[in-house]
Amino acid sequence: MNDxxxxxxxxxSITLAAYFFAINLRKKWNYVLLNPVLISVAVIIIFxxxxxxxxxxxxxxxxxxxxxxxxxxxxxxxFFYEKYEExxxxxxxxxxxxxxxxxxxxxxIIGFLILMNIPEVLIRSLAAKSVTTPIAIEISKLVxxxxxxxxxxxxxxxxxxxxxxxYILKKLGISNKLAIGAxxxxxxxxxxxxxxxxxxxxxxxYSGLAMCINGIITAxxxxxLLQLFLxxxx
Amino acid sequence: MLKGLLYIFGFLxxxxxxxxxxxxxxxxxxxxxxxxFIALKLKIIKLKDVKPASDQLIKYLVVxxxxxxxxxxxxxxLIAEYWIPLSLGLVFSSILSLYISGIILQxxxx
Numbered sequence: 001m002n003d004x005x006x007x008x009x010x011x012x013s014i015t016l017a018a019y020f021f022a023i024n025l026r027k028k029w030n031y032v033l034l035n036p037v038l039i040s041v042a043v044i045i046i047f048x049x050x051x052x053x054x055x056x057x058x059x060x061x062x063x064x065x066x067x068x069x070x071x072x073x074x075x076x077x078x079f080f081y082e083k084y085e086e087x088x089x090x091x092x093x094x095x096x097x098x099x100x101x102x103x104x105x106x107x108x109i110i111g112f113l114i115l116m117n118i119p120e121v122l123i124r125s126l127a128a129k130s131v132t133t134p135i136a137i138e139i140s141k142l143v144x145x146x147x148x149x150x151x152x153x154x155x156x157x158x159x160x161x162x163x164x165x166x167y168i169l170k171k172l173g174i175s176n177k178l179a180i181g182a183x184x185x186x187x188x189x190x191x192x193x194x195x196x197x198x199x200x201x202x203x204x205x206y207s208g209l210a211m212c213i214n215g216i217i218t219a220x221x222x223x224x225l226l227q228l229f230l231x232x233x234x
Numbered sequence: 235m236l237k238g239l240l241y242i243f244g245f246l247x248x249x250x251x252x253x254x255x256x257x258x259x260x261x262x263x264x265x266x267x268x269x270x271f272i273a274l275k276l277k278i279i280k281l282k283d284v285k286p287a288s289d290q291l292i293k294y295l296v297v298x299x300x301x302x303x304x305x306x307x308x309x310x311x312l313i314a315e316y317w318i319p320l321s322l323g324l325v326f327s328s329i330l331s332l333y334i335s336g337i338i339l340q341x342x343x344x
Contacts, residue, residue: 112327147305151299174333179339
């Protein structure tokens with residue numbers, strides 16, 4: 001029985017089944033904590049714990065699914081090309097906004113965690129917390145973080161931005177929908193972008209583009225910022 | 235669809251190759267993303283050829299990172315030990331990032 005779990009099809013099937021379950025749950029109750037990724041991850045972890053299956057066994061199949069993250073990042077380049085015309089009139093301001101917000105996001109999390117005396121591996125894993133998961137995972141690998149921790153925290157940030165982002169922004173005096181879109185994409189990547197689309201199509205496009213641009217910026221500067229704050233990794 | 239996938243994998247390999255050749259501190263797929271954007275902009279490849287494949291990949295993007303999310307279970311103890319400062323940091327830094335991007339676009343955008 002136990003070697004059934006050792007075939008790749010186990011990890012693949014349970015992932016698809018959990019996701020299928022999660023999106024149906026979301027259709028039934030549209031509640032932010034019922035984020036499909038969060039629910040899928042929770043369902044799979046509970047299943048693995050109940051049947052005493054370790055992560056490595058699950059990942060025999062799981063890695064066939066995560067393999068597609070690589071080409072998905074390339075696909076974001078296509079999305080970017082398709083949509084960037086729509087921000088043309090605001091392009092310069094938009095780039096400055098995303099760049100500044102993105103950089104402050106990285107520096108503030110690194111600085112805060114250093115002040116709190118958090119272990120270095122966690123700081124390295126969280127530096128890219130604002131960008132889309134596939135890019136964050138690559139950054140994390142590159143800077144000697146732990147990609148699994150990165151993925152979990154990035155999803156948490158996305159859910160936070162999705163649930164509270166527009167509310168916080170409005171409280172802070174930001175009412176412009178395009179500004180809300182750009183902010184959500186910069187700080188809360190794809191999950192934030194889903195929320196930006198609820199504000200309107202153009203805010204959604206702004207958010208998607210902000211996500212791509214902040215992904216590139218963060219990928220380029222994070223290794224250097226970490227080196228600056230923490231020194232070389234071994 | 236197949237042609238689109240072939241292009242996407244082609245740019246991915248090109249990205250991986252460039253990162254290795256020049257020892258770049260950036261992941262190959264990010265270089266691949268930049269390359270495919272440039273290729274589309276310079277009209278080396280056509281949007282309609284890659285779009286069917288890229289739309290599908292983006293549609294199911296969230297599924298692809300589920301296994302990494304599950305991997306979090308291995309680090310449960312470490313996260314549990316530091317969850318308060320971690321959550322505070324994530325919330326503080328996210329609000330800062332949201333605010334700065336938002337205020338710049340609102341003040342100076344059209």
